Amino acid sequence: MTARTLDPAVAARIVAAVNAGFDQQLQFTADLVAQPSVRAKEQSAQDLLYTAMGERGLSMDRWQIDPAQIDSHKGGSPIAISYDDVTNVVGTYEPATHTGQSLILNGHVDVVPTGPEDNWARSPWDAQIIDGWMYGRGSGDMKAGLVANLFAFDAIRAAGFAPTAPIYLQSVVEEECTGNGSLSALLRGYTADAVIIPEPEENMLVRANVGVIWFQVRVEGRPGHPREMDTGVNAIDEVTALMSNLRVLEGEWNAKQGEHPYFEGVHNPINFNFGQIHGGDWPSSVPSWCEVQVRAGFYPGISAEDAWTELQQCLQQSEASRRGVTYLVQRTGFFAEGYVLAEGSSAEATLATAHEQAFGSELKSFVTPGYLDGRVFSLYGGIPALVYGPISENIHAFDERVYVESVRQVTTAIALFIAAWCGVEPV
Ligand SMILES: [Zn+2]
Structure with a gap:
């Protein structure tokens, strides 16, 4: 399948808009890392995202995960905690003109526990940037990616364009323990022609995971x-x-x-x-x-x-x-269950082109021996799942960090993907 292509002049304006918004993007990422959104304590982080998406004029949806619905689905995982205070957030962009292909921009807001905080060089909830790396629990896995989705979307509009297909910005919970957050979003009816999940994947695309x-x-x-x-x-x-x-x-x-x-x-x-x-x-x-x-x-x-x-x-x-x-x-x-991203989709070809424009090098794919929510979308929604995101170190360990320049490039690639995949019109 072939990539959907983008006019070079349009691409140049979008790249410039990502760069112009990048300081603000890093500040928002740091604010999000400051919310200690470990399991079942994601509310303050979700509040921040709900407000940020609402300010962008998206139509907002926030709901509690329904254990009965999860239990009745083949892809649901056993629930060992109360979901009373556990909510997903989705912001929907409805286009004025609908000619392109729809897109889900998904990310998880939950983070794993820090372990003994004394073993960290500084507080895990204080996201400082030092020598080009942003530190903090969840900086890499995956708040930088979650925020990249939002600012990639912003860049399209800041560049003077409107996407011409629906876009769903999803902030889900429960990725680090069950995958029930993304499953709940799918069961709520959110579907699209492709999904991007900017997990920390070393600037590469996940071909398969366990x-x-x-x-x-x-x-x-x-x-x-x-x-x-x-x-x-x-x-x-x-x-x-x-x-x-x-x-x-x-x-x-x-x-x-x-x-x-x-x-x-x-x-x-x-x-x-x-x-x-x-x-x-x-x-x-x-x-x-x-x-x-x-x-x-x-x-x-x-x-x-x-x-x-x-x-x-x-x-x-x-x-x-x-x-x-x-x-x-x-x-x-x-x-x-694990999944394999089938080769040859137009979604992958479109991402490959966007990646080359952002990085000046070819998109590589690899296999990761970890869990990813991509399986929810691909196995149960039939949606091509592009798990693709920035360079990180020490995820699930002490002094977790994400490489800032890589975040900028990944954000650029996602913005160019949105423009090519969804299509854009001048506003
Ligand atoms: Zn993750």
Whole structure:
């Protein structure tokens, strides 16, 4: 398929408008990073975006995610928290003339916890720019991208044009744990001819990404005094044993990478992360309980149900199971399949052209062993999902940062994509 093209004079005006608005864009990004929008505490960040979109004349929609609706959908993930205070924000641009193709500009506003703040060089919520990098939790993942969407849209109008197709600016929650935010937006009826998600992807386009399942394994041990330790069952030892069984399965899945298109040669595409562990009550008591929270990746094309069956079988076939150790396995979040972006779409060709104009180099694609909301749009909405965004470092770690020049170039590419994909008319 061919790219939709843009008049060079129009492109030059849009590039100039991105540059003219960039200081303001960085300030707004810093204001957004200052909102500590960890899970279920996204409201102040959503307030900021709701206001900013409303000021731009978009018609605004804000709603609470409906657990029943999520539960009834194949792509929904189990919900372990209350959604009472958990809302999505969407601003809709309705064109005066509708001749182009519609577009969703999606980003997630939720961020992962900081860990011990003393390990950060400065507060994770104080987004300073130092030597060309903006710091802060969520700076890269993905508030810079979320704000890039908004300012790319601004640049079209600041350059004196109006897009000629509907555009939906989405700020969703729950991307870091379930994907239920984007799913809720899809189920609310938001659809389009393409979606862009500016996750921190090193200035590249994601060709494929893995599915992810979150689950908890809880072992019930038998407490006792260490003097008669043999009569007890040490729940911590048993959880450790179950974890090593999972490590074996992880290795087996990694060994199959050659069977999965695009995954050949990717370093460790399948990762099982033991993210949290709790157990026991006292150093001198054989622990009666222990639980571990696990994140397991799996290849696209495999259903979440099938991956889950294999994970459970792995535990059932363990030594611990054979010895009669009691444990409970429970899904706690992500139950999400991976996806592959089909090659040859006109959306991708249009982004490739926009990227070349913004960067002066060819758009590259790659495979990422992480979860992305792109699967919601592509698997359940039939919408080509372009996950494409700036250079970052230390996401989900200490001193997260995003490269400012890359943010400017990605914003330019998104603005040029909007203009080409949606079409523009002078105002
Ligand atoms: Zn992200």
